[in-house]
Amino acid sequence: MKKLILILLFISSLFGQDALLEAARDGTLSQSQINELISKCNSGDGVSCRNIGIFYSNKDFENHDAKLEALSFEYYTKGCNLKNGSACSSLGGIYHRGEGVTQDITKALEYYTKGCDYNGSLGCYWLGDFYAQESKAKSGAEKKAAELKAKQYYKKGCDLGYKLSCSNLKDL
DSSP, X not given: OHHHHHXXXXXXXXXXXXXXXXXXXXXXXXXXXXXXXXXHHHTTOHHHHHHHHHHHTOXXXXXXXXXXXXXXXXXXXXXXXXXXXXXXXXXXXXXXXXXXXXXXXXXXXXXXXXXXXXXXXXXXXXXXXXXXXXXXXXXXXXXXHHHHHHHHHHHHHHHTTOHHHHHHHHHO
16 A cells, blocks of 8 residues: 555656646746756756756746756756756756857767756757757768667657657668
C-alpha cells in the first residue's frame, strides 16, 4: 500500500511539474508558484530550477531586462549543476545566441553536450545540427566523421522524443 501511495504521489508531482512548465513558458506563474519553484530548486530539484529559468527568460514580459536574463541564467546554471539536461541545453542556447553573455560557440557546445549527456533532447538536437553543418564544410574522412556524429546526436534526440531530431536524421 505504501508503494502504491508513493507511486501515485510521484505521478501527480510529474503532472504538477508539467503544469508549472506550461505556466513558466506562458509567463503566467503566480507569486506562490514562483516561490514554490525557487524553494524546490534551492532544495535540489533540477526540474524546478529549469522551470523558473524558463519563466525568467520569457521575452514577452513588458519589463524584460538584463536582471531577468541574469536570473534566468542563474537558475539554468543551478538546474544544469543538478544534471537537468534541459537546463544545460538552455545554457547552451544562451551562449550560442550571446544573450546576456558574450557569444561563445565552444561554451555552447559544452552545455549542449552536458544537456545531451543528461538526456536533454534539445541539446542532442543542437549537437546534431552543429555536426551536420560541419559535415557540409568538410570532405572525405572528416565529412564522414562529422556526418556520423550528426546522426548519433540526432538519433539520441529522436529517441528522447524531439521530433525535429527525427526529421533531420531522416534527411541526412
